[in-house]
Amino acid sequence: MKVSERPESQEQSSAGDVVPGVGSERGPLSRRALMRAGLKAAPIVMTLKTDMVLATTTSGSTVRPSAFSSFVANGFRCSAGPAKSGKATGKFLTRDQCKSLVVTTTMYFKYKYHSYSEGWNGCGFVKPSVRFSGCSTDNPKLDWIIRTLNPQNDRDRLGLYCAMAYMAAKYYGDAECFITEANCRTIWKNNGVWTVGGVQRDLAWTLAYFNQVYGANAFDACLKGA
Structure with a gap:
């Protein structure tokens, strides 16, 4: 059965509702058609936005634990690129930076032991239940x-991750x-167990997060779209 074509009067809008110069071989598209097309595209954009994890890797910064929770739940996908505003959120210190700071008097790192109360x-x-x-x-200096x-x-x-994170904090x-x-103290005292986003995390989750922070690629692979 052949479907008859729509009458030309239904195919076109009034002259005032047509956008000149925009259309296909069949003629210009009306503003109503463009609006309808825009509405059809909106759900797609919204779907993409729910798939995003905001994260920054400006110099000296990384992703906070709450963002990592979304990152993991999202299949380790991320759509945000490195921040360009120059404002770093979630700053951290690399191990090389820690090695440099720990031999100076900066923040008294040079004289601090792993244990005892906070102070000089x-x-x-x-103290750890077992030695490193x-x-x-069983009570090494932060330097060691x-x-x-x-x-x-x-x-x-x-222990290493907590010490580095402590120095950054x-x-x-x-x-x-x-x-x-x-x-940092809670994580160490509870052997990697702590609460993030209202959910209790275990040692495996904590190490996975720290590995992502301090690993060779950090969050770069995610931010590069890999």
């Missing part, structure tokens, strides 16, 4: 953890650091 001689962490690999004491520790297991890695302050000083 301590970082406020509790290659360490002769940062410069010497070669992680051999999850406990070693967690002290150096930049909780408001600008990618993680707070209190969170």
Whole structure:
């Protein structure tokens, strides 16, 4: 059965409703048609926006734990590029930066031990139940953890990450650091267990997050669209 063509009077709008110079071989498109096309595209744009994870990797910054939660739930996909405003959110220190700072008197890093209460001689962490690999004491100086520790297991890695994160929180302050000083202590004391976004996270999640922060590629692969 052949479908008859619509009458020409139904195909075109009034002269005042036509956008000159825009259309196909069949003639110009009306403003109503353009509006309808725009509305049809809107749900697609909205769908893409729900698939985005905002993250910045300006110099000296990384992704906060809450953003990482979305990043993981989203299949490790990210659509945001490096920030260009120059404003860094979630600042952190690389291990090389920590190695440099820990031998100076900056923030008293040089004299601090892993344990004891917060102050001149301590970082406020509790003593680990086991010693770090290659360490002769259960209360090493921050200097030894940062410069010497070669992680051999999850406990070693967690200790190194917490020490580096602690230094960043002290150096930049909780408001600008990618993680707070209190969170560093909580993570260490509870062996990687803490709460992010109202959800309790375990050691595996915590190490995955820190690996993404301090890994060779950090969040670059995500931000480059890989």
